[in-house]
Amino acid sequence: MGAVLVGLIGIGLPEVLGTGYGWVQESFARTRLLHLPLLVVLALPLARIVATGFSIGSGGSGGIFGPGMVIGAFTGAAVWRLLEPIAPAVPHGPAPFVVIGMMACFGSIARAPLAIMLMVAEMTGSLQSLAPAMLAVGIATLIVRRGDATIYRSQKRTRLDSPAHRLQLGMPLLAGLRTAEVMRPPTLLLHAGTSVDAARRQLRACRLPGAPLVGADSVSAGVVRAEALAGANPDAPVDAVNDPTSGAVQQAAALDVALESLGEVPARWAPVIDSGQHVVGIVTLGDIVRGYRKALASSLGLMSRVSEGTTVVEAKVSPEAQAAGHSIRDAGLPAGTIVVTMERGGSLLFPEGATVLEPGDVVSALARASGASEVRRLLEGGTDPPTP
Numbered sequence: 001m002g003a004v005l006v007g008l009i010g011i012g013l014p015e016v017l018g019t020g021y022g023w024v025q026e027s028f029a030r031t032r033l034l035h036l037p038l039l040v041v042l043a044l045p046l047a048r049i050v051a052t053g054f055s056i057g058s059g060g061s062g063g064i065f066g067p068g069m070v071i072g073a074f075t076g077a078a079v080w081r082l083l084e085p086i087a088p089a090v091p092h093g094p095a096p097f098v099v100i101g102m103m104a105c106f107g108s109i110a111r112a113p114l115a116i117m118l119m120v121a122e123m124t125g126s127l128q129s130l131a132p133a134m135l136a137v138g139i140a141t142l143i144v145r146r147g148d149a150t151i152y153r154s155q156k157r158t159r160l161d162s163p164a165h166r167l168q169l170g171m172p173l174l175a176g177l178r179t180a181e182v183m184r185p186p187t188l189l190l191h192a193g194t195s196v197d198a199a200r201r202q203l204r205a206c207r208l209p210g211a212p213l214v215g216a217d218s219v220s221a222g223v224v225r226a227e228a229l230a231g232a233n234p235d236a237p238v239d240a241v242n243d244p245t246s247g248a249v250q251q252a253a254a255l256d257v258a259l260e261s262l263g264e265v266p267a268r269w270a271p272v273i274d275s276g277q278h279v280v281g282i283v284t285l286g287d288i289v290r291g292y293r294k295a296l297a298s299s300l301g302l303m304s305r306v307s308e309g310t311t312v313v314e315a316k317v318s319p320e321a322q323a324a325g326h327s328i329r330d331a332g333l334p335a336g337t338i339v340v341t342m343e344r345g346g347s348l349l350f351p352e353g354a355t356v357l358e359p360g361d362v363v364s365a366l367a368r369a370s371g372a373s374e375v376r377r378l379l380e381g382g383t384d385p386p387t388p
Contacts, residue, residue, distance in 0.1 A: 002058025009051050015044050016051045020070035024102075027077040030093045034081075041081050044074045064151055068106040076101020099123055100133050108140035109151040174256035174292060179249050182291030183272045183281035189214050190224050190238055197234035199224060212271035212279045213242050220248050220271055220279050248273045251280055255288055262288075289348050296341055296364065311369045315379040319359040323378040329353035332378060334371030340364050 010017045023044070026032045033041070052067040076097035083090045091097075099120060107116030120133040188211040190199050203211060203226050210225035223246040224238055232241050248271045249258045262270055262285055272281040297312065317324050323331035328339050328351055342349040343362040349355070357363070357379070367375045 002054045002060060005054045006051050009047055009054075013040065013043060013047050015040060016047045019066050020048065021066070024070055024073045024098070027073055027098050028093075028095045033077055033094050038081060041074060041078050045071045045078065048074070064109070065106065068109055068151075069102045072102035072105025073098045074101070075105060096129055096132070100129060100136050103133050104136040104140040107137040108144040111141075111144075111152075111155060113137045113141045174259065174288075175254050177255040177291055177295055178251070179253050179255060179258045179272055179283055180251040180281075182255065182287040183251065183283045184287060186212060186271070186279060186282050189218065189279060191215075192221055192237070192239050194238045195234065196229055196232045196236050196238055196241065199238040200226070200229045200234075203229070210269075212248075212282070213238065214279050218278045220273050220277050222246060223271065246270065248277075248279070249283055250275075255291060258283055259285075259288055285347075289343065292348060293341070293343065293364070310366055311372050313363075313365045313367050313372050313375045313379075315363055315365075315376050317357050317359055317361045317363060317379050318381045321357075321359075321379055321381040323357050324359050325356065327354050327356050331357060333365075334367065334374050336368045337371065337375055338366040340366060 006016075015023055026036070048067060048071050052062075052064075052071075056062055056064070076099070077094050079101070080090065080094040080097035084094075103116045103120050107113045110116070117130065117133050117137055120129050121127055188202055188206050188208055190202065190211045190213050192213060192215045194202075199211075203209075203224075208226070210223055213221045213224050215221045221239075222242040224242055228241040228243065229238075247261050249261050251272050251274055258270070262268065262283075268286075269282055269284040271279050272283050274280050297314065323333070326332075333339070339351050339355075341364045342351050342355070342357075344358065344360070363379055365375060
């Protein structure tokens with residue numbers, strides 16, 4: 001149906017077929033644009049929108065960039081064609097209108113106005129069109145952003161919404177820490193050739209959910225998990241239940257890389273290897289959280305020393321504390337107190353004013369020295385201060 005509808009549009013307006021780049025080139029020249037019927041110039045942007053919707057929307061192969069450029073180019077050309085006979089300030093040639101039309105259209109639908117405005121200067125080789133392009137792209141972006149829809153369905157609204165950037169923005173210190181700083185020695189290494197029954201008994205004795213599998217010279221060969229051993233033949237070698245897809249983490253890798261690696265496996269731990277692929281340790285989510293908290297505490301301590309009269313308060317919220325069950329905004333913390341991080345159930349949180357303080361949360365905050373005891377009292381509980 002999509003192909004039939006596009007074909008019907010093409011019968012009446014052949015200019016909508018193909019990439020459309022040739023017609024965009026035609027629109028740059030004054031004489032060629034004037035030779036095109038006015039009805040075609042006015043109808044082409046709308047017809048191209050409909051044809052693109054039928055083509056892409058019905059599952060046809062294609063992209064959005066090309067049609068977006070053609071639609072924007074002929075929108076600008078149509079504006080020039082209408083204004084050229086009656087407006088004295090309109091330039092002799094349509095090229096500026098065509099270029100700015102392309103930028104305004106695609107810059108708004110792609111949600112990339114700044115990048116598109118830089119493209120104006122690159123395409124024209126001049127900064128003369130930058131000011132009108134800023135105005136056109138800005139207005140088009142404001143119009144498009146009245147809704148939440150975007151031409152790219154997988155596009156995120158901000159970098160904070162993107163998993164690829166969330167760790168960098170939310171936990172910036174991770175990139176400065178190395179896995180070797182937080183890893184622990186492996187409790188158990190299973191060697192290739194060990195029977196499933198022996199491996200099961202060793203894991204049970206050590207109370208472990210799994211262990212790295214190593215070959216000769218402790219070279220990493222994968223990971224063996226307890227649940228995989230449950231239904232396996234007891235006499236079979238443990239290599240049969242090895243999970244070679246569980247990625248190991250390099251000891252020199254930054255903690256943000258380690259955390260991303262842990263997010264790709266069902267377990268909460270991964271083996272750590274050196275440059276020779278030898279297993280040298282284990283890293284867990286808890287190790288990463290503790291390492292980050294240690295680095296954060298160090299940074300906060302440095303900040304408190306730089307800021308005279310400021311101290312670091314780390315307290316665990318108790319059930320009887322006055323602040324328990326209240327949001328940070330409504331907890332009554334002294335003025336100037338900044339809650340930097342919270343640890344809840346082994347996970348590190350970056351609180352906002354609306355974050356509710358729950359019993360068991362470990363709170364790290366910057367506070368004035370004069371109000372540190374009050375912050376601790378509100379979080380940990382205790383007697384009320386005397387009324388002056």
